[in-house]
Amino acid sequence: MKFIEYNLTDAYGNSNCVIRSLCKILNKEYDEVFNGLLDTAKALNNESYNDIPVFEEYMKQNDIIKIDIEQDKQIKNLKLDNGSYIVFCYNKGDFYHMIPIIDNTVYDKRIDSLELYTISIYKKNN
Numbered sequence: 001m002k003f004i005e006y007n008l009t010d011a012y013g014n015s016n017c018v019i020r021s022l023c024k025i026l027n028k029e030y031d032e033v034f035n036g037l038l039d040t041a042k043a044l045n046n047e048s049y050n051d052i053p054v055f056e057e058y059m060k061q062n063d064i065i066k067i068d069i070e071q072d073k074q075i076k077n078l079k080l081d082n083g084s085y086i087v088f089c090y091n092k093g094d095f096y097h098m099i100p101i102i103d104n105t106v107y108d109k110r111i112d113s114l115e116l117y118t119i120s121i122y123k124k125n126n
Contacts, residue, residue, distance in 0.1 A: 006107035084124035
């Protein structure tokens, strides 16, 4: 698994891993994804765009589907086919994170994301 440092912010310097991941996979601008997630949260009567039902519905709307995987596998040990993926992961504690992986390259702010463990993986249908 390769790593490329990737960071994306809005005009005010704010950054969020869910939005960054979706922007990378969908090739969309930060504000477009942010507003789409807010609209989805509102439609689902949910207070936060970061909640699982919200980002999963947004992914579904954008042809990103959840795939079966082995949970609690470290990111650095994943064996994924070429393609575009989003990995929802954690540190086996209270830190949750989302990262995009495209053609076995991790795009994230910090290389230590490779040490995190999988919860769910989503694949973009091309």
